[in-house]
Amino acid sequence: MRGPALYAARRASVGPHHRLRIQPRGWDGLSLADDAPIARYHPLADRAISQALRRRADEIEAAFGEIAPTLQELAPRQFAPEFAQVAAETMRARLKLEIPHAALTASWTAPLDMRALHARCVLGTFCRLIERAFDRGLANLSDGEPADALICRWGFHAVDITPCADGRLSGVTDYILRVPSSIVAFRESYAGAMFDVDNAVRHWESVELRRWRDAWPNAADAPTRYLKIGVYHYSSVAPQHEGCAAHGSDETRAASALLERLNAFEQAVRALHGAPASVATLLVGVDTDTDAIRVHVPDASGRMDIRRHVDSGSLYDATSRLPRESAKEAIRDAVAACAGASADDLETEGMRWFCGYLLKNNIGQVEAVRDWHQGRYADAGHTERLIVVGDPVDDVQLRNLAFQAQMRTVEEGADDLDVGIRILRAHHAPHRLPVPVLVHIRFDPRIPGAFAAAGQHARRLAAAITARHGVLAAQGELVVAAVVRAADGSVLTPIDLTASQDDAPPEAHR
Ligand SMILES: [Zn+2]
Incomplete structure (x- = not known):
């Protein structure tokens, strides 16, 4: 894409003061039947991954959704003869949980604690779903190439993601960023994404030690870097109320505090291990109402600015009707414009391609939310x-x-x-x-x-x-x-x- 169309795509997607506006779409809410015209979908949205993630979401929701009706049905019968056995069998059949009879034995002087039982079922269901072992390799390939090989080619050997602890980011790696577990060395969450720098340096050291000792994931002398990504969040629907609780629902505060922390991490690694041990950092924001992301693309010196970013939501709109290759080129150009670099600048190329990879992945999630949640999640909170x-x-x-x-x-x-x-x-x-x-x-x-x-x-x-x-x-x-x-x-x-x-x-x- 060249000329006016490219300019429009850049202008639509690059900060500093852009706010996402979702235009009503006539096809919102249509089912994703396999015979649906492909032109209705963004050329870069991976619908196979979206559909697999939706099936997983449905399974998780159904598992938790069954708890309250089951307990409501059992509660009035708790004093009946043989209740403990009947209840245990019912919970095994409907919730797939093994609850000991002792926890289901009631008498008229000591009725069941249904509230504690509910919490126990929630905890048990979460553990059961962990052991269900969902396929977390859906995004292992990107355009047919293994993601770990790709990030290595872009100059990174490990990715460390620190999102806010907020539950609306519970799907940050699989759903929002759609990066496979094979490239994520660490994912630790903290309120406001305020990670401990000392602890983050130890994580970096553990990865570097393995590179020296085992040449894993690559040899220590390979010219690649450890990439730490900080993820803050904000709400486009209710920015004053549904943003990050740890930062007073102030998105500027959330972004700047995290950027400061990322810079401190980079400085700490340099101070402890010298300039050759440099790490890369990346600031990403998530709109928790739409799952769209802002990528604060670093400039040639690695600096980021909270006011300078590429927004996947507006990039989606600007590129949704383009041919696939043109859409990819538009993303690359928008990222280069944000970095203040030319599209053929070798020094910033790896990070720019990685940013483009995140934006392209997230376009699938933006589309999924538009399709399945009528543009934005019903529950902003x-x-x-x-x-x-x-x-x-x-x-x-x-x-x-x-x-x-x-x-x-x-x-x-x-x-x-x-x-x-x-x-x-x-x-x-x-x-x-x-x-x-x-x-x-x-x-x-x-x-x-x-x-x-x-x-x-x-x-x-x-x-x-x-x-x-x-x-x-x-x-x-x-x-x-x-x-x-x-x-x-x-x-x-x-x-x-x-x-x-x-x-x-x-x-x-x-
Ligand atoms: Zn938060």
């Missing part, structure tokens, strides 16, 4: 089902599924935990439902004693959460469960929070 603390869980992803806050101790993650509990309380309390919290700790099975240490760690974290929010826990407004899992992604082991040492039966703790 929070409807998270649980909080995950400890180590990250990426196996099951969906917008508004879980508020994830990574922490080793409650002391270091207190602010994040409090934000999460405040958010979920606002959504759960009106329904008189407690907030479910899952403590998730990973361990390396090759390290002697790591399993037992992980169990102790999980117990300490669970106890600290319960102690910090003691009033809520005592009132039955908070239900905490804990699991540990080997780093190779094997099955979850529930931790008995009532026992001091044994790690046998699953039990919720309140």
